[in-house]
Amino acid sequence: MAEGKAPRPTPAELAAEADRLKGLGLGGLGYCDRDLERAAALTWRINGLKGSLQAVIPAHVYQRPEILLGVADFQGDSYQLAKLCAESRAKRIVFCGVRFMAETAKILNPEKEVLLPAPGAGCSLSESITAGDVRRLRARHPGAPVAVYINTSAEVKGEADVVVTSANAERILRRLFAEHSRVVFAPDEFMGRNLAAKLNKAPGEELIIWKGSCVVHERFDAFAIALYRKSYPGVRILVHMECRPELAALVDFVGGTGDMLAYVQKSRAPYYMLMTECGLGELARTRFPDKNFVFMCRLCPYMKLTGLAQVLRALENPAAAQRVEVPEPAAGKARGAIRRMFELAEGPAGR
Ligand code: SF4
Known part of the structure; x- marks a missing residue:
């Protein structure tokens, strides 16, 4: 150019x-x-x-x-x-x-x-699974639809039935469970376990979860939550879905970044703590200058x-390395799984 x-x-x-x-x-x-x-x-x-x-x-x-x-x-x-x-x-x-x-x-x-x-x-989460891993998951769980998080390579998306994001994963998995008793979710283990807890699955239903993780969110722990609750009475603590499920019971909200910002906008609390990458807290401070934020965040090296x-x-x-190309047939297959996400995320809710 x-x-x-x-x-x-x-x-x-x-x-x-x-x-x-x-x-x-x-x-x-x-x-x-x-x-x-x-x-x-x-x-x-x-x-x-x-x-x-x-x-x-x-x-x-x-x-x-x-x-x-x-x-x-x-x-x-x-x-x-x-x-x-x-x-x-x-x-x-x-x-x-x-x-x-x-x-x-x-x-x-x-x-x-x-x-x-x-x-x-890159992204540690995206790099925790390959297209070959997805093919092996399919072979091990025949008939179970495969949903992959958007934090995956084009090749991995190309092997999936549908792509999900933290904003729509729960809705899409509910729709898949309306027709299947077993669903595969990859690659984020903690997000998968957080979703499984929300889904209230019926007996016999199973969410099969891959064991990938995000280097930012896997490091948050309960110690800081107790400390900040004491230091900042009334603080609302929000954690990202990629954090450990053990934290869910200790905090006020679990969701994706867009949901976290919407929560802050709608609620009134003396303080907010956003347990995710630091960029979200910085953006929140500029969007909501009248609200108080306490910082417990980590930087994503990528x-x-x-x-x-x-x-x-x-x-x-x-530079040549800055140009992004996704060769066929992976691009076409991945496009199908992403379009399926748009259909399922915006269609009627599942169960
Ligand atoms: S925060 Fe960084 S490592 Fe974690 S999922 Fe996002 S891009 Fe990947």
């Missing part, structure tokens, strides 16, 4: 851009004037290029604040981003997230150019690989 380099801002434009970033909430997240100016020099150029290149920038809620607030056209969880990418009319998608997300965007938009600014951004300089590079002159 390489359709030209972005011009550099004048001092006045740079100062105005730094003010814009500050006004969006970066100042409140601890960015000093120097940080804001450094970010502004890149966000100004990135935003200037997007229109001429007909590019959109989706960003996952775990991305760095300067990306989420400074350049993203839409922010969301995996499900929201997959949907918005499918609806987008842009010619290029510069995906600020990790590889499986960019692959999903490419699968849904085969005619568009999809770029992943940080080509090394999500934080993306920086503004790489986003600019992907727009101006993408």
Whole structure:
């Protein structure tokens, strides 16, 4: 592509851009004037290029604040981003997230150019299962439909019957159990166990769960919950579905990132603690400046690989490694499983 380099801002434009970033909430997240100016020099150029290149920038809620607030056209969880990418009319998608997300965007938009600014951004959960593992699961559990979490490679999605996200997994599994007594869920063990507890399965029904995990969410434990409840009376504690099921009984809410933000928006509590990747808490602080957040979060080493300089590079002159391709037949098969997710997530509820 390489359709030209972005011009550099004048001092006045740079100062105005730094003010814009500050006004969006970066100042409140601890960015000093120097940080804001450094970010502004890149966000100004990135935003200037997007229109001429007909590019959109989706960003996952775990991305760095300067990306989420400074350049993203839409922010969301995996499900929201997959949907918005499918609806987008842009010619290029510069995906600020990790590889499986960019692959999903490419699968849904085969005619568009999809770029992943940080080509090394993998995911421990996605890497915990292969397409061969799914084929072996099928052979071991004949007749049981296979639902895989969206945090999987294109090849793994291609072997599944349906893809799910944390926002719609419960609904989709209920619909599968309406017709089957056994359902396979992969790869997140803790999420599978959290879902199994919610499903109230009838005798004879079984959710067969793979043993993968997320390096961020597997580390939260009960000790911190007790400590924070004592220090912050009235605190509402929300945990992500990828956390250990043992935590569910100790907290106020278990769900995906979108559900956690909706909970904060609707409720009134003196404090909130979001036990997930730190990016969500930072975003929540900028969205709900009148609410108080206490921090008990962890950084995802993959999500934080993306920086503004790489986003600019992907727009101006993408490296070969930044281009995302998903070869056939895996792409077509995975597209079928993702489309099935849209049908089941948005159709009538199951049992
Ligand atoms: S937070 Fe966990 S599931 Fe999400 S990208 Fe990072 S390692 Fe993967």
